[in-house]
Amino acid sequence: MGQERRFERTIGVDYSGAETAEASLKGLRVYQADGDALPEEVLPPAGPKKYWTRRGLAEWLVETLDGQVPTVVGIDHGFSFPMRYFERHGLPPDWPAFLEDFCAHWPTDGKYTYVDFVRDGSVGNGAARWGERHWRRLTEEATGSAKSVFHFDVQGSVAKSTHAGIPWLRYIRRARPQLHFWPFDGWNPASGASVIIEAYPRLWSTAYPQDDRTTDQHDAYAIARWLQDASATGELEKAFAAPEPESVAMTGQVEGWILDSSWPPVKKQRRRVTSTKAPASTTMPGYINRNRQEVLSKTGLPGDDHNQVLYLLKCHTCGARYGANGSDIFQRRCPECDGGRPGLGLG
Template sequence: MSQFERYLGIDYSGAQTPSSSLKGLRFYAATRTEPPIEIPPPPSPRKYWTRRGLAQYLAERLAEDRPTLVGIDHAFSFPLAYFEAHQLPLNWPTFLEDFQRHWPTDQDIYVDFVRYGDVGQGALRTGNPRWRRLTEVRAGTAKSVFHFDVQGQVAKSTHAGLPWLLSLRRQLGDRLHCWPFDGWEIPAGHSAVAEVYPALWKHDFPTEGRTPDQHDAYAVAAWLRQADLDDRLAGFLAPSLTPPDRTKAEIEGWILGVG
């Protein structure tokens, strides 16, 4: 029996500012009975979603009494080497708070403003592009969260998105299960958010005229729905990991769908 009623796929973008209308920020939604459709932003002068607007919309939807699974394609945490280099507690909520203090990318600024020292204290919380999380290694082609300015990067979207993840957590509290940090098993009746990597699934679905960004978001929503309806999702929520690797993943995070 399926666990969720609604499946949201987000192809994220770290471009420009949180209030910028971003063509690359795409959002698809599916239900148990309906395949994914693109969700446009509320009527406004902006044609596309903004990061701020999407975060507000998600907070409203996830506060509803409808178990929802959200897949977002940016990293939710950093490699263990980052925690060690900056002598941070091995605690994910503390990491989010600390990151937002140093990289306040939920303000109306570009990520690069923090990268280059104009805003915030990003220089005190940097990482090496050679550092990769265990889940990125297992995924094969996933880029490091510190590898900026390359094709297929997740660095900018991750540095832009983490403060909004913190915002959702603050607003929703225990109503939102952040997988796997709040536990590998998602309690029945709860909504959850998980890191995804569209490259794992996008070739399983015909593009049907969608742009690459649209298709990535579509594929996430479609795969989440299909996996839940086929009773395969529970297996992906419990990847095969040794006890040391599982402990590491509870700090670094895990990409849903990576074995």
Template structure:
């Protein structure tokens, strides 16, 4: 197996960036399949909610442990539709991150506060190509969506992606922006959509944590899927995304990104 640990992160854009919420859950799973919900440092027993700042610090510190190769899945959009790049003259994903943190200070303030100052979007239902390949993925710009919304978590999470990219660029491969086939010696972080995996594991995983809240279950299915794909040797094929055309792969790796597992 390629990785030493699989981490599923169920994310949320709720509230202040340094305030814990039960909507943010982390699950770790090792190669034999043992898994656990993780509590942030200093939390009381059975307190599993995280703040976004704590998630960043945890992932950063885990990636600095060079003796472990991590596969990390997170459930918010890592980028915007390609039209946004053209409109703002952005050449690649790193340029988007830098542009975003200049317009959205969600590393310091709630998304709701930043929305009042940031420019709006011309089409609140715009989708990336990877989202059109699913039946239910929502636009990262749709703040009015009440069920399955990803807008708040995306806008809250992108500045932390910028910070993570700056802190551990030499040890972390962000898929697919750093390439479709991650080097053997690096940890990998990818966007994953747990709604695509949930029923599969709920129905067929013997150790599915039925008594956990849904946010924790979503973190579990991300970690479980990454481990299962690595164990049966198919994760490399998902990384390569060979069902996409060269044009689609070029757009995804340069600008829009891709949801791991969508084909």
């Protein structure tokens, strides 16, 4: 028997700090996986906005995380700031207090408020709560590549999304006080609790074929998919474990921690998958085509096409297993539930 899945639902959010809280943002993407089903994109409610707004997303999360289904949500912006920030501004090392203080100075959840309005002094008092671009949290050092939450205006920056997103963490926390914000509420969430974690898609995105998703879509997909896989295998429990030594864990409960980053920093070898457009990759075990057909194994049996070998495929929609030529895998549809050609015999 397989290990019991801890979370029945996983949600991945690729965040955006562009424009205002009410703006429809193409870069703000959400994917959700339920049970064993592959993650699907979640679109905003029907209305005038084509894409999610930050306000709309926060309201949707509050509605969705009602405690009925154990859920883990990964969001890719910083949840807190480096200890140097707390020291410079004389703040207690306490995350709930940090949220209140930050929102008082950076009201980026206000209507018609851009992050840059606070940066230039038009709104709020950002000048009184500033940090240096070279300051990094321990967890950012642990990943080896994550940028500082104060490093604005560069490629791959998370500074705007962090400064735009933190007030909405407070909003969600106030609306759903039973949610576990990891690791601030503890490193080991209680069984059955829904959890919100800080994610860094770069740790996981290369483990899954991008198919026809945009980069923003794929980052959200990868978060939801990794959380889903790790919940089923038990790897998520290991990722929840507090880093050692204790001093690092204590700092992490103030600065926040990126899930699956490790201390001391190590260079992890992560499985890379060649683009699904490259024929060689489509026969690799674990490859899933855009019709949700996964390669399980190479059988070694001859196919019915020239010089082809049979592969065992599995449909992620209905669970059917069948044989197919290697040359057909990239476009194969399930013969049981999607009108695909009959599967080939496996002996």
